[in-house]
Amino acid sequence: MKLAKSYFADQRTDDLKELGQGLPRSDVPGHVTGKTTYFADRTFPGMLYLKMVRSPHHHARIRSVDLSDAEKHPGVHRILTHKDIPHNLYTILILIQVGPEDEHVLAEDKVRWKGEAVVAVLADSERAANEAAAKVKVDYEVLPDVLDIDSALAPGAPIVNEHHGQNYYMYDSGQSRKVRYGDVEKGFAEADHILEQTYYSSPIEQAPMETTGCIVTPDGNDRFTCYTNTQAMFFTLDNTSIILQMPGHKLHMVGGTVGGGFGGKVDVTVEPIAILAAKLTGRPVSFIYGRYEEMQISSPRAAEKIVLKDGVMKDGRIVARQVWGYTDAGAYSRHSPYGAQKGAAHYPGPYTIPNVWVDTWCVYTNRTPSSAMRGFGVTIADFALEVQMDKLARLIGMDPLEFRFINAYRDGDMKAHRQPTTGAALIECMQEASRVANWPIAEKYLEMSSYKEV
Amino acid sequence: MPLALKTCSTISEAGTALKEAGTRYLGGGTLVVRAANEGDVSVSTLVRSTDPALSSISIDGGRATIGASVTMSAVARHPGLSSIAKVAKAVGGPAIRNMATVGGNLFAASPYGDFTVALLALDATVHTTEGHLGAEEFLAGRDGRVVSAVSFDVPSAEQFRFVKISRIKPKGVSVLSIAALVENAGGKINGARIALGCMADRPIRAKAAEKALAGATLTEEGVAPAVAAIGEGTRPLTDAIASAWYRGEVLPVHFRRLLLE
Amino acid sequence: MAKVPVQFTLNGEEKADFVDGGATLLKVLREKVGDTSAKAGCQQGTCGSCSVIIDGELRLSCLTLAETCGGAEIHTTGGLATDGVLHPLQRAFMDEFAAQCGFCTPGMIMAAKVLLDRNPNPSHEDVVEALSGNVCRCTGYEPIIRAVLTAARSNSQNAA
Ligand SMILES: Cc1cc2nc3c(=O)[nH]c(=O)nc-3n(C[C@H](O)[C@H](O)[C@H](O)COP(=O)(O)OP(=O)(O)OC[C@H]3O[C@@H](n4cnc5c(N)ncnc54)[C@H](O)[C@@H]3O)c2cc1C
Numbered sequence: 061m062k063l064a065k066s067y068f069a070d071q072r073t074d075d076l077k078e079l080g081q082g083l084p085r086s087d088v089p090g091h092v093t094g095k096t097t098y099f100a101d102r103t104f105p106g107m108l109y110l111k112m113v114r115s116p117h118h119h120a121r122i123r124s125v126d127l128s129d130a131e132k133h134p135g136v137h138r139i140l141t142h143k144d145i146p147h148n149l150y151t152i153l154i155l156i157q158v159g160p161e162d163e164h165v166l167a168e169d170k171v172r173w174k175g176e177a178v179v180a181v182l183a184d185s186e187r188a189a190n191e192a193a194a195k196v197k198v199d200y201e202v203l204p205d206v207l208d209i210d211s212a213l214a215p216g217a218p219i220v221n222e223h224h225g226q227n228y229y230m231y232d233s234g235q236s237r238k239v240r241y242g243d244v245e246k247g248f249a250e251a252d253h254i255l256e257q258t259y260y261s262s263p264i265e266q267a268p269m270e271t272t273g274c275i276v277t278p279d280g281n282d283r284f285t286c287y288t289n290t291q292a293m294f295f296t297l298d299n300t301s302i303i304l305q306m307p308g309h310k311l312h313m314v315g316g317t318v319g320g321g322f323g324g325k326v327d328v329t330v331e332p333i334a335i336l337a338a339k340l341t342g343r344p345v346s347f348i349y350g351r352y353e354e355m356q357i358s359s360p361r362a363a364e365k366i367v368l369k370d371g372v373m374k375d376g377r378i379v380a381r382q383v384w385g386y387t388d389a390g391a392y393s394r395h396s397p398y399g400a401q402k403g404a405a406h407y408p409g410p411y412t413i414p415n416v417w418v419d420t421w422c423v424y425t426n427r428t429p430s431s432a433m434r435g436f437g438v439t440i441a442d443f444a445l446e447v448q449m450d451k452l453a454r455l456i457g458m459d460p461l462e463f464r465f466i467n468a469y470r471d472g473d474m475k476a477h478r479q480p481t482t483g484a485a486l487i488e489c490m491q492e493a494s495r496v497a498n499w500p501i502a503e504k505y506l507e508m509s510s511y512k513e514v
Numbered sequence: 515m516p517l518a519l520k521t522c523s524t525i526s527e528a529g530t531a532l533k534e535a536g537t538r539y540l541g542g543g544t545l546v547v548r549a550a551n552e553g554d555v556s557v558s559t560l561v562r563s564t565d566p567a568l569s570s571i572s573i574d575g576g577r578a579t580i581g582a583s584v585t586m587s588a589v590a591r592h593p594g595l596s597s598i599a600k601v602a603k604a605v606g607g608p609a610i611r612n613m614a615t616v617g618g619n620l621f622a623a624s625p626y627g628d629f630t631v632a633l634l635a636l637d638a639t640v641h642t643t644e645g646h647l648g649a650e651e652f653l654a655g656r657d658g659r660v661v662s663a664v665s666f667d668v669p670s671a672e673q674f675r676f677v678k679i680s681r682i683k684p685k686g687v688s689v690l691s692i693a694a695l696v697e698n699a700g701g702k703i704n705g706a707r708i709a710l711g712c713m714a715d716r717p718i719r720a721k722a723a724e725k726a727l728a729g730a731t732l733t734e735e736g737v738a739p740a741v742a743a744i745g746e747g748t749r750p751l752t753d754a755i756a757s758a759w760y761r762g763e764v765l766p767v768h769f770r771r772l773l774l775e
Numbered sequence: 776m777a778k779v780p781v782q783f784t785l786n787g788e789e790k791a792d793f794v795d796g797g798a799t800l801l802k803v804l805r806e807k808v809g810d811t812s813a814k815a816g817c818q819q820g821t822c823g824s825c826s827v828i829i830d831g832e833l834r835l836s837c838l839t840l841a842e843t844c845g846g847a848e849i850h851t852t853g854g855l856a857t858d859g860v861l862h863p864l865q866r867a868f869m870d871e872f873a874a875q876c877g878f879c880t881p882g883m884i885m886a887a888k889v890l891l892d893r894n895p896n897p898s899h900e901d902v903v904e905a906l907s908g909n910v911c912r913c914t915g916y917e918p919i920i921r922a923v924l925t926a927a928r929s930n931s932q933n934a935a
Contacts, residue, residue, distance in 0.1 A: 084869060091877030092865040092884065094812025094853040101811035111553075187516055187797070190553040269816045269824055269878040269912055319814070319878030320912050350552060351817035517797025519779075519842050540840070544820050547838045550797065551818040560797070560840070587832070607908020608886065609826055609833040685907035 067488045068511060087317065096317050098270060099287040104277055104344035108137055110337055111189035112347075113179040113196045114357070115171035118205035118426040119218070122169055125179060126197040133195055135188030138341050140180040142166040145336065146305040149223075151393050152328055155298050162223035163392040163429070165303055165332055171200070172220055172391035173426050175357045177329075182337050182345065205426040209365045209386045212425045220391055220424040229389070229397045229422035237404035239418035241476040244371075247380025247415030251371025253455050258367045259444035263360040263388070266433050270319020272358050273348030274330045276338040284335050285312040291325040303332040304339075311335065323432030324358050327394055362396060362430035363388040366444040371415075372452050376466040381408040385420040385441065390429035395436070397422045402437030405477055409445040410486050411467040416476035461494055465505040472512045484510040515558040517550055528563035529643030529660045537561055539660055541618030542585060544610055545626070568617075568662060571595070579641075579665040582617025586629065589616065597671045601632040601693070604678040607685040617661040620652065624712045624751045625688045628678055631717040634709035635693035636674075638666035653716055669695055677772050678711075679764065681755060688712050689756045690765055692772055696727070703727050703736075708769075712761055713748035722746035723769070737773045744769045783847045785810060786854025794841045801825045801836035804851065812853030812881040816910070823909030826882035827851050833889045833908075852881035855888070863926040863933075864888060871922035875913035883909050887923045897927055 063080035065072070090096035127139050142148045142164060149161045167178045179196050183189035206212040206220060212227040220227050231237055248254055274288035290296040293315050301308045318325060334347040349358060364387055371380035385403045389396035400422035407418045433439075453463035465487065473481045487510040494501045519540065522528040532539055538546055540560040550557060568583035573594040580589065589595055589602035590611065605614055605628050619629040620640065633640075633649045640652040642659040649664070675694045680686030691711035697704035706727040708720040726740035750761035778793035785808060792807045801818070804827070805811045816824035818837045825837040828850040855862045864884050867873070874880040883906060890897055890905035897905070902923045903916075911919060 082872070085872070085874070087877065088869045088874050091874040091880045092852075092861070092868045093856055094810075094851065094881040096877050097811075098814070098878065100815065101805070103806040185516065185795075186553075187550075187555065191515070191555045193553075194555060267912055269822060269876065269910065270814070271816070317877060319816075320876040322912070348815075351819055351821070352552060516795055519796045519840055521842075543838045543840065544835075547799065547840065548819045551799070551837060562843070606820075607823065608889070608905060609823065609835045609908045610820060612832045612834055613820075613838060684904055 064488075064492060067485070071511065090317075098317055098319050099275060099289045099314075100270070100273060100346075100348060102275055102287060104275070107275075107344040107346055108182045108184055108337065108341060109186045109189045110334060110345055110347035111181045111183070111186070111193045112177045112353075113181065113193050113198070115167065115174055115176040115178055115200075117171060117200055117202050118174045118207065119203040119220070120171050120200035121203060122167060122171065122178070123199040123201055126199075127179070129197070130181060130192040130195040133183070133188065133192035135183040135185055136181065136192045137184065137343070138182045138337065139192070139196070140166065140182070140333065140337060140340070142168045144340065145303065145332075147303050150299060150303050150328075152295055152299055152395065153393065153398060154302070155295065158393070158397055160223050162221055163394075170203075173428055175428055176391070177333075180333055180337065182341060207425055207427060209363070209388050209423045209425065212423050213386075213421075220426055224424060227424045229393065229400070229424075231397070231401070236419040236421045237401045239404050239407065239416060239476050241417075241478070242380075242415035244380045244382050244415045244417040248369075248371040248382075250373075251379050252374045253372050254369065255372070255448070255452055255455055256367065256369040257448055257451065258365065259440075259447065260366075261364045261440045261443065263363045263428070263430060264433060265355050265360045266320075266322035266324030266358070267355065268318075268320030268322060268324055271349040271351060271354040272325055272330055273346070274334050275344065275346045275348075276331075276334045277344045278338045278342055279312070282339075283310045283312060284338055285314060286331055286335055287314045287316070288331055289318045289321070289325055290315060290328075290331065291318060291321040291323070292328075295326065296328050296331050299328040300332045300335060303328075304336055322434050323361070323436060324354075326432045327359050327429075329358070357428065359390070359394055359429050359431035361433035361436055361439075362390070362399060363427075364440045366441065368444055368448045370448060370452055372456060374456055376456065376458050376463050378411060378413050378452070378467050380415040381413045382417045383407045383419070385418070387420070387422050387437070388425050388427060388430060389422050390425060390427040392424075392429040393422070394429045394431040396430055399432070399437035403441050406438045406441050407445070408476055409442065409449075410469050410484075411464075412469045412473040412481075413467070413476065418476070459501065461490060461499055462501050462505055464490060465501070465508060468510075470510045470512050486510060517557070518559050520559055520561045522561060522563045523565065525563050525565050525568065525660055525662050526643055528561050531559075531561040532658050532660055534559060539617075541583065541615035542613035544606070544614045545618060545622060563660070573668060576667055577665055578668045579663050580616050581663050582615060582661045584616050586611040586614045586616075586619075589629075594668065597669050597674050598632055598636075598676070601629055601676050604628050604676070604691070616664060620649075620661055620664070621656055624715055624717075625753060625755055627717050628688055628691045628711055631691045631709045631711040632674075632676055632693040633664055633666065634717050634719060635695045635707045636666040636669060637695075637707060638664045640664055650719060656716075673697065675772050677768055679768055687755050690750075690761055690768065692765075692769055694772060696732075696773075698732065701731055703730050703732065708744075710744075710748065710765070712751050713765065715751070718748070720744055720746070720748075732773060734774065737770060740773070741766045741770045779842050781841050781845050783844050783849050785849050786851060796840075796842060798841050799837055800827070800839040800841045800844055800849075803841040804836060804849075810851050810853045812851045814878055814881060816878065816882075821910070822879070822882075823886060824879050824882040826885040826909065828885055828889055831889070831892070833886055850885070850888075852884045855884065862888070863929045864891070864923065867922040867926035867929065868919070871918050871925055873914060873918040873922035879909060879911040883911065883919055887926070890923070891927055891930065895927060895930055897923070899924065
């Protein structure tokens with residue numbers, strides 16, 4: 061790798077010495093000697109193991125829960141239900157006023173996805189916890205489910221989450237996040253060609269090597285130390301504080317090296333219940349997802365449906381772009397209202413288009429709640445946008461890379477959401493890419509610059 | 515009840531211990547310990563035997579006897595078993611091969627059981643605490659007796675063909691596996707035994723294709739009827755690796771290649 | 776349930792303890808012996824982060840019952856450096872940027888070590904095969920493969 065200092069040479073004032081050269085990672089000596097401490101590299105005497113009893117149904121009413129056999133199982137110390145949780149209804153982003161609260165820490169009357177937590181068993185060995193969990197009897201009345209975006213939005217679809225009242229998130233802007241710039245209808249009317257395509261993606265599991273989990277110890281003074289591998293320490297602290305109705309100073313959250321997260325560890329799914337368990341039993345508590353739980357229960361990247369409609373001129377200019385983006389949040393919001401909103405801000409991609417219309421929706425289905433993963437809201441959008449760019453180039457018989465030069469945003473261009481472009485370097489990246497990939501482009505594109513005198 | 519391990523010095527003692535409820539034999543543990551780790555509480559006692567006979571490989575007059583505790587690695591590096599080494603090498607990664615036993619493989623549910631697919635094609639005999647029986651008969655029951663060994667006539671490299679298709683290379687789980695013992699006499703197939711993995715809940719024979727191969731030549735036209743019949747009687751598995759439909763579609767393709775390439 | 780005694784050597788040191796009959800070696804190493812270098816990534820044998828060397832062979836400690844390790848000679852990445860001097864593999868993993876989150880690293884190093892102990896001059900393909908039971912989600916594997924090849928080269932230089 062090298063730092064190409066020739067670009068913008070006359071405008072640079074920086075003196076970047078570190079970029080382009082290798083530096084040892086500060087944490088790697090610990091990694092190669094096995095000395096790095098991860099949250100689970102701790103044991104405490106008297107530790108209890110938490111095992112979650114989960115819904116086997118996508119959507120069901122809970123008629124009754126019978127704990128009598130499970131409670132009698134040898135080694136069991138306590139079984140927690142929703143009644144034990146001080147503030148059982150929560151949503152992570154309430155911290156930044158993105159409500160309503162829509163998710164139960166432990167299910168009350170209903171389960172809305174296969175895997176939803178219903179009852180937490182605490183026993184003095186993993187084995188005893190598993191055995192007792194198998195003895196918990198939950199009587200379910202199975203309800204009709206919706207498992208994809210289209211059926212969730214179809215008229216008469218079963219309501220997934222009553223806290224929303226409809227199967228999509230209601231933004232302050234209405235059913236969707238909206239970007240309106242110029243006049244797309246006028247743009248389409250002027251266009252030489254129009255191309256409308258629909259793109260779908262499936263959920264993707266982050267699959268970190270280390271599964272989600274935490275270990276909690278009671279400090280003896282009604283204060284608790286929680287060793288966690290969360291990627292979002294303050295979301296965790298603040299949401300735990302709300303859920304347990306405990307002031308933050310009683311919650312000592314200890315993070316550290318995370319064994320891979322990729323976004324999969326930003327939700328608040330293990331800490332509140334484990335801290336409550338430690339509080340109610342007075343014992344250290346370990347709640348660590350098994351691999352099956354990590355794959356099936358922890359939130360993946362959302363499934364998306366993206367409809368792109370473009371008006372393009374024969375000379376390569378895109379004159380109108382309309383986007384309908386749908387994010388499958390699963391049964392609960394988690395970070396998805398934000399993810400869908402981020403998509404709205406990201407379209408129409410790194411291109412300057414005079415007429416843009418974007419609607420992005422956050423849709424509820426009876427699937428595992430989705431959440432963050434490496435550029436969520438944007439990554440799948442880029443997949444769809446760039447495939448669409450190739451198709452458009454083909455449609456007008458133009459080289460796909462040159463087509464992108466024509467439409468690339470440059471300094472001073474107004475973006476659809478009305479932020480002027482500054483510090484753009486797409487042109488230069490593409491010039492470099494064409495050289496490295498041996499992809500010839502016309503001289504005029506090699507002479508272009510992102511920089512425009514303003 | 516906590517999981518307990520019972521160690522017996524002889525195979526017959528282990529056989530008796532296995533009669534207790536909630537008891538399973540412990541081979542390399544790659545399936546049975548794995549299940550316990552994932553929360554399967556149906557097994558409370560594991561039984562193993564340290565009888566050295568279980569770990570020995572002998573080859574006598576072209577017939578191999580492999581103890582049930584012999585690992586895939588041991589099979590793979592045995593000089594007398596080079597014609598089937600590729601089968602053992604197709605199981606898991608290096609650590610799994612150092613643990614996975616021949617005995618355990620006989621009990622593995624699809625998509626596992628690649629080695630057993632070969633045993634089925636080789637018409638192996640399964641020796642147990644309660645007598646011996648053919649691999650096919652054994653697989654139909656797979657009841658609670660202790661397997662002590664398997665034996666079979668060691669094939670020549672020319673006779674024996676094996677392929678395992680997986681998505682992750684080099685160690686992925688089977689999309690399918692095929693083993694074939696083909697007796698080729700002067701360009702004509704005298705007889706063939708073909709076994710398939712992932713085409714049912716456990717390895718099965720492909721009898722229709724075997725029949726179609728009898729007397730055929732190893733040419734495109736010669737094998738065509740067998741290729742057309744290879745899916746007969748199969749009920750392929752659907753799992754995270756592949757759907758039943760996909761497995762069914764690619765089976766004839768890989769079978770044809772196995773015969774002709 | 777009665778505990779059972781087990782005794783083995785870990786990185787050359789004798790260890791003895793009483794363990795639960797069904798306890799895995801991984802659990803005993805991490806929770807009783809205090810060597811947490813082997814990691815519980817899946818406890819299904821699929822990820823390789825619990826890999827240790829038992830009597831010279833690569834094994835998955837998550838699927839090995841501790842009780843079956845009586846008298847065994849066990850090695851872990853936790854004991855690979857001698858008196859603070861890193862093994863060539865450890866050095867190469869550092870130099871080649873072969874560890875990011877670090878969770879798979881101790882298992883990777885064990886798998887690589889059994890390879891180099893048997894085959895001091897492995898090919899790229901040999902390394903891929905040797906590491907094929909170990910999953911990494913950060914690096915994309917190439918830096919790890921490079922590290923193993925680098926360690927092999929530095930070993931043979933030292934030997935020469
Ligand atoms: C990551 C991973 C990858 C794998 N990849 C493959 C693969 O590619 N191909 C493949 O075929 N398999 C694969 N397997 C499955 C498994 O490792 C093999 O099938 C192996 O041969 C099972 O043997 P074991 O000794 O480990 O069985 P164990 O787990 O010890 O036992 C499995 C079952 O067989 C019974 N059993 C074992 N030995 C005897 C005996 N002597 N008598 C009576 N009952 C017995 C046990 O009671 C148990 O029910 C894989 C497993 C894992 C975890």
